[in-house]
Amino acid sequence: MNVTPAATSPRRSQRLRGQRDTLIGWSLSSPALILLILFLLLPFLMAFVLAFTDQRLVPNATIPTRFVGLRNFTRLFVDETFHRALLNNFIFAAVVVPVQTSFALLLASLINQKLRAINLFRTIYFSPVVTTMVVVAIIWTFLYNPGRGFINAIIQTLSFGHLGPYSWLRDPKLALPAIMVLSIWQGVGFQMVIYLAGLQDIPNYLYEAAQIDGANKLQQFFYVTLPQLRNTTIFVVVTTTILAFKLFTQNWVMVQGGPQNATMTTIIHVYVQGFKQGRIGYASAITVVFFLIVLAISLSQRVFLTEERSV
Amino acid sequence: MTVHSLAEGKVQRRSSPYSLQYRARKGLRIVWDYIILGALALFFLFPLVFMFISSIKNNEDQIIRDMSSIYAFIPQGSIGTQNYYDVFSQMPFGHFMFNSVFIVASIVVVGILVNSLIAYALARLNFTGRSLLVSVIIALMIIPFEAVAVPLLLVINQGPRLLGFQTWIDTYHVQIIPFIADAFSIFLFYQFFIGLPKDLEEAALVDGASRLRIYWNIIVPLSRPVFATVAILQFLTHWGDFLWPLMVTRGAEVRPLPVAMQQFFGRDPKLWGDIMAFAAMITLPVLMVFLLFQKWFVQSVASTGIKG
Numbered sequence: 001m002n003v004t005p006a007a008t009s010p011r012r013s014q015r016l017r018g019q020r021d022t023l024i025g026w027s028l029s030s031p032a033l034i035l036l037i038l039f040l041l042l043p044f045l046m047a048f049v050l051a052f053t054d055q056r057l058v059p060n061a062t063i064p065t066r067f068v069g070l071r072n073f074t075r076l077f078v079d080e081t082f083h084r085a086l087l088n089n090f091i092f093a094a095v096v097v098p099v100q101t102s103f104a105l106l107l108a109s110l111i112n113q114k115l116r117a118i119n120l121f122r123t124i125y126f127s128p129v130v131t132t133m134v135v136v137a138i139i140w141t142f143l144y145n146p147g148r149g150f151i152n153a154i155i156q157t158l159s160f161g162h163l164g165p166y167s168w169l170r171d172p173k174l175a176l177p178a179i180m181v182l183s184i185w186q187g188v189g190f191q192m193v194i195y196l197a198g199l200q201d202i203p204n205y206l207y208e209a210a211q212i213d214g215a216n217k218l219q220q221f222f223y224v225t226l227p228q229l230r231n232t233t234i235f236v237v238v239t240t241t242i243l244a245f246k247l248f249t250q251n252w253v254m255v256q257g258g259p260q261n262a263t264m265t266t267i268i269h270v271y272v273q274g275f276k277q278g279r280i281g282y283a284s285a286i287t288v289v290f291f292l293i294v295l296a297i298s299l300s301q302r303v304f305l306t307e308e309r310s311v
Numbered sequence: 312m313t314v315h316s317l318a319e320g321k322v323q324r325r326s327s328p329y330s331l332q333y334r335a336r337k338g339l340r341i342v343w344d345y346i347i348l349g350a351l352a353l354f355f356l357f358p359l360v361f362m363f364i365s366s367i368k369n370n371e372d373q374i375i376r377d378m379s380s381i382y383a384f385i386p387q388g389s390i391g392t393q394n395y396y397d398v399f400s401q402m403p404f405g406h407f408m409f410n411s412v413f414i415v416a417s418i419v420v421v422g423i424l425v426n427s428l429i430a431y432a433l434a435r436l437n438f439t440g441r442s443l444l445v446s447v448i449i450a451l452m453i454i455p456f457e458a459v460a461v462p463l464l465l466v467i468n469q470g471p472r473l474l475g476f477q478t479w480i481d482t483y484h485v486q487i488i489p490f491i492a493d494a495f496s497i498f499l500f501y502q503f504f505i506g507l508p509k510d511l512e513e514a515a516l517v518d519g520a521s522r523l524r525i526y527w528n529i530i531v532p533l534s535r536p537v538f539a540t541v542a543i544l545q546f547l548t549h550w551g552d553f554l555w556p557l558m559v560t561r562g563a564e565v566r567p568l569p570v571a572m573q574q575f576f577g578r579d580p581k582l583w584g585d586i587m588a589f590a591a592m593i594t595l596p597v598l599m600v601f602l603l604f605q606k607w608f609v610q611s612v613a614s615t616g617i618k619g
Contacts (some may be wrong), residue, residue, distance in 0.1 A: 024438045025442070028429060028522070029429040035425065035488065035492035036448075038449060039488065043462035044458060047459065050465070124356055127355065128358075130547065132550060135593055135594055136358070139362045232616060249569075267457050270457070271460075274461035275461070275558050284462060294455055
């Protein structure tokens with residue numbers, strides 16, 4: 001074609017530009033897109049297929065992989081370790097989510113004050129977030145030392161010798177609560193910062209209006225702060241709940257899901273079944289259930305959000 | 312603001328006879344605030360101080376003796392770097408550190424490039440399939456890594472073999488490539504890019520600049536905050552990665568720090584001084600980076616909350 005750009009009709013040049021944009025758009029997108037398809041979408045869809053097979057991690061040439069229908073799922077109904085794992089995830093979420101969320105809001109309110117050196121406190125409260133979970137788990141294992149450990153020493157001192165010593169991580173009743181404490185210690189700084197951003201977004205005139213109406217600090221908190229933080233709270237609750245269902249590292253490093261499955265979680269079960277035992281098919285079935293739970297939690301966020309947010 | 316100061320002025324004028332009392336009450340409140348803030352600071356600091364102090368006590372018996380009292384937090388007795396020497400003599404710590412830094416740096420650097428490119432295309436080029444692609448990326452954000460870990464293990468083990476290559480088990484790239492593209496990073500870039508003014512780009516387009524050039528010379532310099540945010544969030548996520556390297560590394564060759572730490576911890580008898588020295592060497596560099604760039608860290612985390 002010998003037409004110069006100046007000579008083409010505007011509509012024609014627009015169409016040409018549209019075609020060129022389509023080409024460029026897809027080529028700029030393709031590296032990320034190919035990686036997402038290969039390493040996220042493909043394995044994600046595979047989980048739904050593998051869940052209906054007896055696929056092994058190391059295939060045996062003489063025994064080919066077969067479709068086994070719903071066998072993996074019916075097995076889930078009688079797998080007591082799986083039930084215990086799910087229950088532990090629910091208990092963990094039921095305790096950690098409300099405690100960590102309110103603790104985060106309290107911390108955010110405290111460091112939202114105009115006080116000298118307040119940023120120092122923000123830094124200190126946030127520092128566990130940048131500490132690797134494996135390290136956190138190991139430090140706390142030492143702190144929870146049975147007998148003469150530091151946590152036992154504190155509890156015995158505070159109770160004048162009436163309580164303890166406990167064998168924290170070896171006691172099936174105490175192991176999961178013990179892990180909850182360090183999980184909150186490590187994670188609360190993250191939510192604190194999100195709440196802090198939310199608090200700073202609340203327009204000042206709302207508080208001024210409340211003051212004129214004679215509202216005290218407590219009333220201001222319940223009638224201005226909390227309603228204004230509604231969407232932030234929903235976000236924090238949803239992400240913390242999802243994290244509770246992903247629970248793996250600290251439970252595995254400290255007690256490998258024990259004692260007596262007291263700290264077993266869904267993802268530990270996936271890891272043991274899929275990786276240690278090589279039962280990819282069965283582990284995929286657990287994965288599918290796990291994903292459906294996470295999906296339900298994520299979708300609930302959209303239901304509860306008050307204002308529509310354009311993407 | 313004016314209403315606020317008016318109201319405050321009224322309060323002050325009314326309580327002026329008691330202004331001393333008023334100020335005393337206010338001072339007391341501030342003291343009370345600092346007591347609470349300080350107590351909470353102790354709660355967040357004591358495990359880290361405990362780790363560090365234990366790591367510099369040369370005598371293992373003393374660490375055990377001190378652990379149930381306030382002495383756990385006081386550097387006393389024989390203080391030194393013996394535990395650190397012990398770690399280096401028993402394990403190639405430097406090699407593990409290199410592995411972790413190399414893996415995370417690769418994910419972050421290649422990741423911000425790949426993710427920002429697709430986000431730029433989605434935010435600025437009006438191409439066929441664009442809106443579908445945006446919906447797909449947003450939908451993909453819901454899938455947690457844990458939901459794909461097991462099938463992904465099959466993909467990286469069997470996939471390369473089907474194509475005539477070696478398995479990816481026990482390599483660096485198996486710990487890097489699956490994490491480069493990240494739907495949430497793309498989303499953060501996309502949100503930032505659509506908020507940028509278009510005038511500069513349109514002028515550059517009229518001047519005949521290519522899209523890549525516009526991306527590199529106009530978009531990237533204008534978008535430093537979002538690049539920092541994504542880099543920091545990806546760093547925080549992957550520095551502590553544990554489940555995946557636990558599954559795909561067998562030997563010490565390509566193993567990252569968290570898995571090495573867990574294995575060091577798993578050996579018996581447990582020498583807490585050595586273990587705490589290992590832990591301190593993982594933690595202190597990151598804490599240092601955090602202290603240097605803490606404003607950026609806090610802003611990055613805050614920006615994750617604005618997702619809808």
